[in-house]
Amino acid sequence: MTKPAIAFLACPDTLPGSPTRRPDAFEHDLxxxxxxxxxxxxxxxxxIDWRAPMDQLTQYDLAYLGTPWDYTEAKDEFLERLEALEGAGVVVANPAEVIRWNADKLYLAELAARGAPSIPTxxxxxxGPAEVLAAFDHFGCDRVVLKRRVGAGAIGxxxxxxxxxxxxDWRIDQPAMIQPFLPAIQSEGEHSFIFVSGQFSHGLIKQAAQGDYRIQSLYGGxxxxxxxxxxxxxxAEAVMAMLPFEAPPLYARIDMVRLDSGELAxxxxxxxxxxxYPLQGAEFGPRMAEGMLARLG
Known part of the structure; x- marks a missing residue:
C-alpha cells in the first residue's frame, strides 16, 4: 500500500538554503x-513553500501548517490557499475554519465572553500616541503593550x-490591540501548554532576556x-474547552501569564x-504522528 504523503508547509524565511532564512528558523528544523x-x-x-504551485501541493494527502511564518502579511491569500487545498481533497491541519477564526486576535474577546481569564484589552x-495616552488612563497603569490584531512573533x-x-509620528496603521503590561512576563515568564488532538502534551515557561519582555528566541528568550x-x-484545559469547534484541532498552544490575583490569563x-517546542516534550513527535495518521483514516 502506498504510504501517505504529508506536506510540512513552510515559507522562504524558514526553508533551509533560503537567502532570507530567519535566525530562529532552527525551530523549523527541530x-x-x-x-x-x-x-x-x-x-x-x-x-514545501505554502505558495508552491497547486499541482504540487495537491499531490499530498495532508498539509500541516508547520512554519508558514509570513502568512501575516498575506492573510487572505493564505486562507484562500488553505480552502483551495481542502476543496481539492487535501486534509489541512489545522482546518481553514480554525485558521480563519484564529487569524485575528479579536478571538480573544470571544474567549473572554465565554469565561476565559483574560487581560483587559x-x-x-x-x-497612535493619543490612543496610547488614553490607554494609560483607561487601565490605570503606567505601561502598556500594543500589538497588531493580525500578527505573530512580536513583529510590529x-x-x-x-x-x-x-x-x-508613531502609529500602527491597521487594527490593533492595547493591553496593560503585566509584570509577571518578566518576573516569572509566559506559560505555554501544548495540546495534540485536544490532549495535553507538555508544558514550559518562556523567559525573556534580561531587560526585554519579548519571550521569543528571536529576541534572546x-x-x-x-x-x-x-x-x-x-x-489551560478550560481555554481549550472554550474553542468554538466541534472537534479539537490537531495542535494548539495555549499561552498564559499570571495576573496579580495569582490565576493565569x-x-x-x-x-x-x-x-x-518538541525539545520540551519527549512524546510530542509520536503524538503528532498519531494525530496526523488518524486524520488520514
Missing part, C-alpha cells in the same frame, strides 16, 4: 525532525510607559520545561503555525 521521527516509515514528510482600528509590537510615551501545577494545567490560543 519541529520537522520531531514529526518525521514520530512518523517513522509510516508516511513521507516533506517541507482595547481594540482600536489603528493606534511595541511597549510604552507614561515616562516614555510614543513619539508623535529561553524555554524551560515544567510539569504544570494542577490549577495551571486546568486553566490567556495571552494567545495559537492554532495556526505555532512553534510547539
Amino acid at each position: 519541529l520537522l525532525e520531531a514529526i518525521r521521527t514520530g512518523l517513522g516509515d509510516r508516511a513521507d514528510l516533506h517541507a 482595547l481594540w482600536p482600528q489603528s493606534a 509590537q511595541d511597549s510604552f510607559t507614561r515616562a516614555a510615551p510614543p513619539p508623535p 529561553i524555554e524551560v520545561a515544567v510539569d504544570p501545577a494542577p490549577a495551571d494545567r486546568q486553566a 490567556v495571552i494567545e490560543a495559537e492554532l495556526i503555525e505555532p512553534y510547539l
Whole structure:
C-alpha cells in the first residue's frame, strides 16, 4: 500500500538554503525532525513553500501548517490557499475554519465572553500616541503593550510607559490591540501548554532576556520545561474547552501569564503555525504522528 504523503508547509524565511532564512528558523528544523521521527516509515514528510504551485501541493494527502511564518502579511491569500487545498481533497491541519477564526486576535474577546481569564484589552482600528495616552488612563497603569490584531512573533509590537510615551509620528496603521503590561512576563515568564488532538502534551515557561519582555528566541528568550501545577494545567484545559469547534484541532498552544490575583490569563490560543517546542516534550513527535495518521483514516 502506498504510504501517505504529508506536506510540512513552510515559507522562504524558514526553508533551509533560503537567502532570507530567519535566525530562529532552527525551530523549523527541530519541529520537522520531531514529526518525521514520530512518523517513522509510516508516511513521507516533506517541507514545501505554502505558495508552491497547486499541482504540487495537491499531490499530498495532508498539509500541516508547520512554519508558514509570513502568512501575516498575506492573510487572505493564505486562507484562500488553505480552502483551495481542502476543496481539492487535501486534509489541512489545522482546518481553514480554525485558521480563519484564529487569524485575528479579536478571538480573544470571544474567549473572554465565554469565561476565559483574560487581560483587559482595547481594540482600536489603528493606534497612535493619543490612543496610547488614553490607554494609560483607561487601565490605570503606567505601561502598556500594543500589538497588531493580525500578527505573530512580536513583529510590529511595541511597549510604552507614561515616562516614555510614543513619539508623535508613531502609529500602527491597521487594527490593533492595547493591553496593560503585566509584570509577571518578566518576573516569572509566559506559560505555554501544548495540546495534540485536544490532549495535553507538555508544558514550559518562556523567559525573556534580561531587560526585554519579548519571550521569543528571536529576541534572546529561553524555554524551560515544567510539569504544570494542577490549577495551571486546568486553566489551560478550560481555554481549550472554550474553542468554538466541534472537534479539537490537531495542535494548539495555549499561552498564559499570571495576573496579580495569582490565576493565569490567556495571552494567545495559537492554532495556526505555532512553534510547539518538541525539545520540551519527549512524546510530542509520536503524538503528532498519531494525530496526523488518524486524520488520514
